[in-house]
Amino acid sequence: MGKIAVRATFHIHEGKTDDAKAFAHKCVAAVREREPRTIHYDWYLSQDGRTCLINELFEDSEAALVHLETLSPFIAEGLQLGDLKMEILGEPSDQLKEAVAMLNPKYYKTLVAL
Numbered sequence: 001m002g003k004i005a006v007r008a009t010f011h012i013h014e015g016k017t018d019d020a021k022a023f024a025h026k027c028v029a030a031v032r033e034r035e036p037r038t039i040h041y042d043w044y045l046s047q048d049g050r051t052c053l054i055n056e057l058f059e060d061s062e063a064a065l066v067h068l069e070t071l072s073p074f075i076a077e078g079l080q081l082g083d084l085k086m087e088i089l090g091e092p093s094d095q096l097k098e099a100v101a102m103l104n105p106k107y108y109k110t111l112v113a114l
Contacts, residue, residue, distance in 0.1 A: 002110070003039070004064045004096070005089040006056040012082040017049040020081045024052065027074055034070045037063035052082075061093035068099055 012020045024043040031041045040057040058064040078084065086105040088096075097107075 002060065003090055004058045004061055004092055006054070006058075006064070006105075007087045007089065008054040008056070009085045010052040010054060010078075010082045011085075012050050012052065013080075016081045020052065021045070023074070023078060023081055027071060027078075030070050030074070031067065035063070035066055038067055041067075061096040064092070064096050065099060 010020070028041060028043065031038055035041075037059040038056070039059060040055055042055045044053045044055070046052070056064075056067070058067060084103065086100065086103050087108060088100070088105045089108045090110055092107070
């Protein structure tokens with residue numbers, strides 16, 4: 001199946017920027033500790049402090065499923081801080097598609113890659 005990339009946009013609720021920054025650091029620390037097959041997990045903050053772009057790259061769908069497991073304890077907190085939109089790039093497994101269905105991601109198949 002190959003690598004799976006995720007591009008997520010996290011729209012931070014009014015007045016929650018500082019909390020969202022702390023949340024991002026907590027998520028990255030958990031991923032760093034538990035996910036050797038996550039290649040990238042990077043958060044970027046817009047100049048106005050209201051939007052984060054999150055770039056993720058996993059070795060495969062299985063590694064992305066481990067990521068979901070790692071972050072599952074943080075989902076409720078994240079939903080209190082902002083709204084998430086997600087795009088999944090690559091050829092995700094059916095199991096991964098089922099696991100993220102409630103997030104209503106947009107899918108992009110690989111057309112050509114280096």
